[in-house]
Amino acid sequence: MTKVSPDKKKAWSMFLINTRKKGKNREVLSNYFFEEFKNHKEEFFDFLNALQKEIHKESAKNQKILAERYLNILSPLCDRFGVHALKRELDDICFKITNPKEYEEISKKLKIFQAGEQIIIDKITEKLHTILKETKIDYELIGRYKTIHSIYTKIIKKEKEVLKLKDIFGFRIIVNNNNQEDCFEVLNILHDNFMPITEFFKDYITIPKINGYQSLHTGLTKVIDDLDIPIEVQIRTKTMHEFSQNGLAAHWIYAKDKKSKLRSEKEQKVLDHFSKMEEDAKKGVYFFSQDNDIYILDDGATILDFAYRIHSGLGNKTKSAKVGEKEVDIKYKIQTGDKIQINTSDKDLVHPDWLKIIKTKHARKQIEESIKY
Numbered sequence: 001m002t003k004v005s006p007d008k009k010k011a012w013s014m015f016l017i018n019t020r021k022k023g024k025n026r027e028v029l030s031n032y033f034f035e036e037f038k039n040h041k042e043e044f045f046d047f048l049n050a051l052q053k054e055i056h057k058e059s060a061k062n063q064k065i066l067a068e069r070y071l072n073i074l075s076p077l078c079d080r081f082g083v084h085a086l087k088r089e090l091d092d093i094c095f096k097i098t099n100p101k102e103y104e105e106i107s108k109k110l111k112i113f114q115a116g117e118q119i120i121i122d123k124i125t126e127k128l129h130t131i132l133k134e135t136k137i138d139y140e141l142i143g144r145y146k147t148i149h150s151i152y153t154k155i156i157k158k159e160k161e162v163l164k165l166k167d168i169f170g171f172r173i174i175v176n177n178n179n180q181e182d183c184f185e186v187l188n189i190l191h192d193n194f195m196p197i198t199e200f201f202k203d204y205i206t207i208p209k210i211n212g213y214q215s216l217h218t219g220l221t222k223v224i225d226d227l228d229i230p231i232e233v234q235i236r237t238k239t240m241h242e243f244s245q246n247g248l249a250a251h252w253i254y255a256k257d258k259k260s261k262l263r264s265e266k267e268q269k270v271l272d273h274f275s276k277m278e279e280d281a282k283k284g285v286y287f288f289s290q291d292n293d294i295y296i297l298d299d300g301a302t303i304l305d306f307a308y309r310i311h312s313g314l315g316n317k318t319k320s321a322k323v324g325e326k327e328v329d330i331k332y333k334i335q336t337g338d339k340i341q342i343n344t345s346d347k348d349l350v351h352p353d354w355l356k357i358i359k360t361k362h363a364r365k366q367i368e369e370s371i372k373y
Helices: 006-018 023-037 041-057 060-081 084-098 098-113 116-137 150-158 180-193 238-257 265-282 301-309 312-317 350-356 361-371
Strands: 139-145 169-175 216-221 233-237 285-289 296-297 318-323 324-328 339-344
Touching: 006 023, 006 060, 023 041, 023 060, 023 296, 041 060, 041 084, 041 350, 060 084, 084 098, 084 150, 116 139, 116 169, 116 216, 150 339, 169 180, 169 238, 180 216, 233 238, 296 301, 301 312, 301 318, 301 339, 301 361, 312 318, 312 324, 312 339, 312 361, 350 361
Parallel strands: 169 233, 285 339
Antiparallel strands: 139 169, 216 233, 285 296, 318 324, 318 339
16 A cells, blocks of 8 residues: 655645634545545555544644544545445544544444444344345345444434434445345335334335445344344445445446447446546645635646635735745745735736646636736
8 A cells, every 4th residue: 555655644634723613624625635546546545544543643623623624525425435444533533623522422222232343242142143144145134333423313313312213233234246126025024024114114126326436224123132222224235335335436447448339328328427526526726815715726826826816806906925934926836735914016917928827727717807007
């Protein structure tokens, strides 16, 4: 695995910490990290590992900022890039930092189950194996205990109390032969042997989610005697499982590698989706204003481009800038990570020669309009 330099990790952390909390900033920051990692998943994984180890070494203020930015920006990228195990750990670590009261409240309520968590999972697993072995279906069974953050998210989304949730314990049955009909056979066997929760049933195989996700979902009660809450069970083929775990991005790479005549309709849709996403993702230099708002401009953009991006009046009066602690002239080409303060004159300085300096169409239009008069 490629190791990322400490300086690069620090720079990424600074982007998270320094960016002012503002709606537009979040969108630009998300674009920035998507651009950074879309072709370098190993670097993303390395950065998340570093964040997991280092976040508690930051000041209390920076811990909270990093945790909030992780949950809002990096955690969704984990889903997109298929980084699930580390996401589960970091989700809880960061949730504990951002919402300590809610974290402790859920944790206390769940202790009754946590004490015997693995025992309960083992008992349910054994019971499910006993029922399913008669089918002769080749399958894999995975049981897990949901994270505190994922439980909190469902509480907020469904406005439910912790102990009324249907999926504190979750199980996946993966049909290895990729036969969809076997998934429905497994579902029927489970419903015949246990008490299903009707309103929890979802058939995402017949009608997939908009992102292509496919699976059968059900909730079961009366699975073992010493568990008085339902369990969630997801049933899917191996192909569906790999798709859900590795995300659309992995399937996109797979679809790209296949010749067009060999692609399925679903694979072509995934390819079209990500090709458009790649086109829409903005490329360029990402930098900060003196107020810690984050901006993106075309590669090669100068101080003048930034000034005109803010306001035409500011652009016309720009004489220089301060980048970090360094004074620069209007020709300076902005670098990713720069923090820029524009220096202005009391009078307009706009000049036709400025058209030779700027990079963006917006700045060109503003200058051309100004020198007409």
